[in-house]
Amino acid sequence: MAKAECPSCFFEWDADDANIIEGEVITCPDCGADLEVASKDGETLKLEKLDSSGEDWGE
Amino acid sequence: MNIGIIINQITFEARELMNAATKYFPSDIKIELFKNDDFKFDITDENDFKTDVDVFLQRSISMTRAVYTSFIIENYGYRVISSHETLSLTEDKLITTSILKKNNISTPKTMIAFTKEAALDAVHEIGYPVIIKPVSGSWGRLVHVLDNEHAAVSNLELREELGTVYHKIYYLQEYVHKPGRSMDQYIEGDEVARDIRAFVIGDEVASAMYRYEVPNDWRSNVTLGGKAEAYRITTELEDIALKAAKAVKGEIVGVDLMETSKGLVVVEVNGSPQFQGIMKATGINIPKRILEYVIKTTKK
Numbered sequence: 160m161a162k163a164e165c166p167s168c169f170f171e172w173d174a175d176d177a178n179i180i181e182g183e184v185i186t187c188p189d190c191g192a193d194l195e196v197a198s199k200d201g202e203t204l205k206l207e208k209l210d211s212s213g214e215d216w217g218e
Numbered sequence: 219m220n221i222g223i224i225i226n227q228i229t230f231e232a233r234e235l236m237n238a239a240t241k242y243f244p245s246d247i248k249i250e251l252f253k254n255d256d257f258k259f260d261i262t263d264e265n266d267f268k269t270d271v272d273v274f275l276q277r278s279i280s281m282t283r284a285v286y287t288s289f290i291i292e293n294y295g296y297r298v299i300s301s302h303e304t305l306s307l308t309e310d311k312l313i314t315t316s317i318l319k320k321n322n323i324s325t326p327k328t329m330i331a332f333t334k335e336a337a338l339d340a341v342h343e344i345g346y347p348v349i350i351k352p353v354s355g356s357w358g359r360l361v362h363v364l365d366n367e368h369a370a371v372s373n374l375e376l377r378e379e380l381g382t383v384y385h386k387i388y389y390l391q392e393y394v395h396k397p398g399r400s401m402d403q404y405i406e407g408d409e410v411a412r413d414i415r416a417f418v419i420g421d422e423v424a425s426a427m428y429r430y431e432v433p434n435d436w437r438s439n440v441t442l443g444g445k446a447e448a449y450r451i452t453t454e455l456e457d458i459a460l461k462a463a464k465a466v467k468g469e470i471v472g473v474d475l476m477e478t479s480k481g482l483v484v485v486e487v488n489g490s491p492q493f494q495g496i497m498k499a500t501g502i503n504i505p506k507r508i509l510e511y512v513i514k515t516t517k518k
Contacts, residue, residue: 179233180233182228184229184279218491218492
């Protein structure tokens with residue numbers, strides 16, 4: 160469990176995935192913004208906005 | 219065995235593949251990450267790219283980069299999963315639908331037009347409601363339901379003005395009524411409208427899940443917040459999902475299906491499927507299964 164706060168909408172949540180690593184892309188569960196884990200300090204994730212506009216991200 | 223994972227950002231999928239390699243195959247598999255930001259290929263020199271990697275797993279979330287990097291690396295003589303061929307056949311919905319039909323796989327009625335006037339005629343021929351999708355794209359982006367003439371005309375005009383040529387390729391599909399109620403009719407304890415995602419690895423459906431309609435939406439993508447739960451794999455699902463995977467020469471693909479009174483229909487095939495949602499819903503260890511498949515199918 161790691162604490163996270165969305166830099167876009169400031170929603171706070173507990174990320175239940177303990178394996179999240181630096182550089183990983185995650186999605187804000189509230190506003191859906193794509194975020195990058197800039198650093199992981201113990202139980203706290205520092206997140207940065209990732210500009211995916213104009214990208215063709217998908218599966 | 220050396221496995222290269224091609225990425226543009228680290229995702230849940232790339233990270234879980236690395237973790238599974240360390241946890242389950244510590245002496246069999248060595249993983250190396252290849253960030254496509256760092257790639258620089260001389261495509262006129264067949265010896266430009268050399269590595270001791272035995273097989274690459276394509277996990278770029280940029281679909282264009284995925285198609286091109288699979289193509290380039292395969293041209294240097296390496297095996298890439300998913301291949302350029304699979305990604306090219308699945309990245310474009312027009313092509314996927316045509317391939318499915320050619321292989322006698324049930325799929326909703328779909329029409330293509332290149333002007334808004336012809337598109338409106340196609341909408342009338344299909345009959346409301348109609349789904350309009352960009353030929354390329356994921357996660358439900360710009361997928362809309364046209365449920366009446368006003369919605370259709372406004373939506374087509376909007377796409378005409380959006381500017382890129384791809385928005386003017388009108389992919390129009392019959393609306394398949396999902397079983398269960400839509401969220402606006404939802405009653406506590408009742409069934410919510412849903413579709414099915416099957417995760418194919420090689421000749422097997424490794425797992426499958428129901429994806430339920432997103433609240434206040436009609437789509438069910440997990441990335442849009444759709445809830446998911448395990449689906450007990452049936453012979454019918456297995457047959458049609460494996461047939462769809464084979465049609466696109468897919469080794470590891472996600473097949474999206476819907477239930478109709480005439481049986482299952484395939485709506486889409488995803489050439490680089492995510493697996494966070496399906497792992498959570500089914501408990502099946504997808505990255506472990508993928509690595510087992512890679513070991514089994516790669517000659518040393």
